[in-house]
Amino acid sequence: ELGNYPHYMLKEIYEQPVAVQRTYSGRIGPTHKSANLLDIKITLPPQLNSIVFLACGTSYYASQIGKYIIERETHIPVRCEYASEFLTSARLFNRQDLVIAISQSGETADTREALLIAKRKGIEVAGLVNVVGSQIARIAGQGMYLHCGAEIGVASTKAFACQVAALIIFMLYLKKHLSSIRVSGDITPAHTPLLEPSPSFPSPQPNQPSSSRLFDPPVTKDVNGQPLEESIVRVCSALRDLPVLMQHVLSNTTTMSTIDEIVAFMKDRKSAIFLGRGIGYPVALEGALKMKEISYIHAEGYPAGEVKHGPIALIDEDMPVFFIVSASDSVVLTKIVNNMEEISTRGGKIITVTDCEPTNSDEKVQAQLKRVRSISAYTISVPCSDLCCSPILFTIPLQLIAYRIAVEKGINPDRPRNLAKSVTVE
Ligand code: F6R
Numbered sequence: 054e055l056g057n058y059p060h061y062m063l064k065e066i067y068e069q070p071v072a073v074q075r076t077y078s079g080r081i082g083p084t085h086k087s088a089n090l091l092d093i094k095i096t097l098p099p100q101l102n103s104i105v106f107l108a109c110g111t112s113y114y115a116s117q118i119g120k121y122i123i124e125r126e127t128h129i130p131v132r133c134e135y136a137s138e139f140l141t142s143a144r145l146f147n148r149q150d151l152v153i154a155i156s157q158s159g160e161t162a163d164t165r166e167a168l169l170i171a172k173r174k175g176i177e178v179a180g181l182v183n184v185v186g187s188q189i190a191r192i193a194g195q196g197m198y199l200h201c202g203a204e205i206g207v208a209s210t211k212a213f214a215c216q217v218a219a220l221i222i223f224m225l226y227l228k229k230h231l232s233s234i235r236v237s238g239d240i241t242p243a244h245t246p247l248l249e250p251s252p253s254f255p256s257p258q259p260n261q262p263s264s265s266r267l268f269d270p271p272v273t274k275d276v277n278g279q280p281l282e283e284s285i286v287r288v289c290s291a292l293r294d295l296p297v298l299m300q301h302v303l304s305n306t307t308t309m310s311t312i313d314e315i316v317a318f319m320k321d322r323k324s325a326i327f328l329g330r331g332i333g334y335p336v337a338l339e340g341a342l343k344m345k346e347i348s349y350i351h352a353e354g355y356p357a358g359e360v361k362h363g364p365i366a367l368i369d370e371d372m373p374v375f376f377i378v379s380a381s382d383s384v385v386l387t388k389i390v391n392n393m394e395e396i397s398t399r400g401g402k403i404i405t406v407t408d409c410e411p412t413n414s415d416e417k418v419q420a421q422l423k424r425v426r427s428i429s430a431y432t433i434s435v436p437c438s439d440l441c442c443s444p445i446l447f448t449i450p451l452q453l454i455a456y457r458i459a460v461e462k463g464i465n466p467d468r469p470r471n472l473a474k475s476v477t478v479e
Contacts (some may be wrong), residue, residue, distance in 0.1 A: 097177070
C-alpha cells in the first residue's frame with residue numbers, strides 16, 4: 054500500500070491534490086462553472102443565530118479557517134468550540150444555532166460527546182466527516198463526507214486539506230441558500246468597512262425590535278458587493294484549479310531545496326514560533342501542531358499582532374519564527390510585514406511561507422514582497438489562489454518541513470510517541 058513512499062505521512066501529503074479533487078468532485082463539476090450541491094443536505098434553522106463548529110486538534114484548526122471563510126463571504130457568525138470544552142459553553146446555544154462536528158475519524162470521543170450534548174438540547178446538528186458510517190456521522194445524521202480516502206499516518210495531512218475544501222463547499226451551500234436564511238441578532242460583520250453599511254446586510258431600523266432584524270429583501274450580493282452567483286463561480290473555479298496548484302508546490306524544486314535548508318537549520322532547535330494574521334493564523338497553529346507532534350520541537354502558534362503583547366520577550370538570535378504571509382489579504386499584508394520587522398530587529402530568524410509572487414503586477418504588493426524577502430532568512434513561495442483556498446497551499450510546505458525533520462531525527466512520523474490515530478477517550 055505504501056508504494057514507493059517510506060512513510061504513510063509522506064504518501065498522504067503527496068495524495069492531497071487527488072484527495073481535494075475527490076472532496077469536490079460531483080459537487081463542483083469539471084465543466085460547469087457553478088456548484089451542484091445536491092448531495093449536501095444540511096437543514097438550516099429557519100432563523101439562524103450562528104454556526105458552531107465542534108472539533109479537536111487539526112480538525113479544530115480547519116474549523117477556524119472555515120469560520121474565517123464563512124464570516125468573510127456570508128456574514129453569518131461562526132463560533133469554533135473545542136469539543137472537549139463544549140460542556141461549559143453548550144448553554145450559550147439553542148435551536149437557532151446550527152452545530153457541526155468536524156472529524157476525520159468520526160470516532161473522536163470528545164467530539165462525539167459534544168455533538169450528543171447539542172443534539173439532546175434539540176439543536177440542529179450535522180457532520181463533516183471522512184470515515185463513512187463512523188459514530189459521529191451516524192449521530193449527526195446529515196452533513197458531508199470528505200471522501201479523501203483512508204488516512205493511515207497519525208498526523209492529519211490530507212484530511213486537513215479536505216476539511217478546508219469541504220468547508221469552502223459548505224460556504225458555497227450557505228451562499229446558495231443565503232436568500233432563504235434569516236439571521237437573527239444585530240450583526241456587525243468583521244469585514245464590513247467601519248461606518249459604512251454592509252451592501253448585503255442593511256443596518257436595522259431603529260424602530261424594529263431586535264428579533265426582526267432580518268435580511269429582507271433577500272440577499273443578492275456578497276461581502277465584496279459581488280452578485281452572489283458570480284462569487285459562487287469565482288470560488289468554484291478557484292477550487293477546481295487548486296489541485297494543479299497543490300501539485301505545483303509538491304513538485305517545485307526550488308521549494309524542495311529551500312525546505313532542505315530549513316530542515317538543516319531547524320533539526321537541532323528546541324523551539325519555534327509560528328505567526329499569521331487573518332486566515333494565516335489558523336495555518337500558523339496547524340504548522341506549530343505538526344512541528345510538535347511529528348518533530349518533537351516545541352512550537353507555539355500565535356496571531357502575529359499578539360506577539361508584542363508578551364511572547365516577543367522570547368525572541369533572540371536562537372528563535373526561529375515562521376510567518377505565514379498572504380498577499381491576497383492587502384489589509385493584513387502591511388501589518389504582518391511590520392510584525393516581521395519587529396521580530397527581525399530583535400534578531401529572530403524568520404522563515405516565511407508566502408503567496409506573494411514575483412510576477413504580481415500590483416506595485417504595493419511588489420514593495421511589500423521586497424520587504425518580506427529581505428527580512429526573511431528563508432522564503433517559500435506558493436502559488437497565488439483565491440484567499441479561501443490559500444490555507445491549503447500554505448500548509449503543504451509546513452507539513453513537509455515537520456515530516457523531514459522527524460526523519461532526520463530518526464522519529465517514525467507515522468507513529469509519533471503517545472499519540473493514536475483516533476482518540477476514543479475523553
Ligand atoms: C493532528 C491530529 C489530531 C486530530 C484530532 C481530531 O495531526 O491528527 O489533532 O486532528 O485528534 O481527530 P478527528 O479529526 O479524527 O476527530
